[in-house]
């Protein structure tokens with residue numbers, strides 16, 4: 001078991017050791033979260049390393065990762081706990097006739113009949129975990145409100161059973177792609193980290209890490225081109241995920257330069273909307289042609 005990190009530099013080194021290259025504020029916020037015990041809300045466009053940060057933190061802190069993937073319509077029963085109706089029913093049927101209802105009721109609302117979902121698992125765990133509540137912006141405000149109790153008190157109230165308090169304190173990361181504004185109440189309880197597209201230097205390091213055999217000249221060219229593409233007004237600018245995919249493709253194709261032809265034939269790896277493709281072909285294709 002890993003002790004609490006002593007400094008932000010500690011966290012930065014730890015994240016690097018498990019293959020995540022944090023920016024400065026990332027390491028600092030992660031350090032504060034681990035030490036202050038506050039949840040972190042990580043916001044930013046898709047594909048900039050929000051989910052990966054939680055996985056890397058868990059790996060570095062040597063804690064299990066408990067992940068709750070959010071979606072529209074996610075409710076308490078899927079996130080927190082629900083009663084195992086089928087098992088309760090079987091129990092009632094197996095009960096000898098004549099047993100009083102009170103006795104049966106006491107029995108079927110015990111822990112044995114509870115199905116623990118990720119949030120409950122996270123706080124009931126014997127060993128401290130990293131809890132990732134991924135893409136919280138996909139749920140509705142009621143769900144957010146339910147989370148507040150959990151995030152501020154680290155406890156869950158079950159009417160039939162009573163209060164379940166956290167045995168251990170999880171490190172909590174919530175991520176959001178910013179598809180809707182989150183409530184002030186939620187933000188107030190969290191530290192905030194905005195993850196954006198990285199600088200070319202930072203992205204170069206990430207690309208090198210994920211595609212180490214790619215010739216350096218190609219990697220450099222790749223991050224420059226990606227930066228150019230991000231400057232255009234696109235529906236969906238390429239993220240780090242696309243940079244990595246493109247790097248791996250170029251490696252596979254044995255590229256030793258990003259020529260206009262190669263760019264044209266592989267650009268659908270980084271741009272995935274019809275209209276964006278047209279814009280990129282015109283604007284970036286021309287620039288590459290001139291540079292060649």
Ligand SMILES: Nc1ncnc2c1ncn2[C@@H]1O[C@H](COP(=O)(O)OP(=O)(O)O)[C@@H](O)[C@H]1O
Nearest residue numbers: 019020021022046047048049050051052240241
């Ligand atoms: N700082 C980083 N260091 C190493 N890899 C990164 C970094 N940021 C992003 N990645 C890589 O980029 C990809 C997309 O990251 P992901 O966490 O899925 O994005 P998000 O959750 O923000 O949509 C992953 O393959 C991840 O490994």
Ligand SMILES: [Mg+2]
Nearest residue numbers: 050051052134
């Ligand atoms: Mg994600």
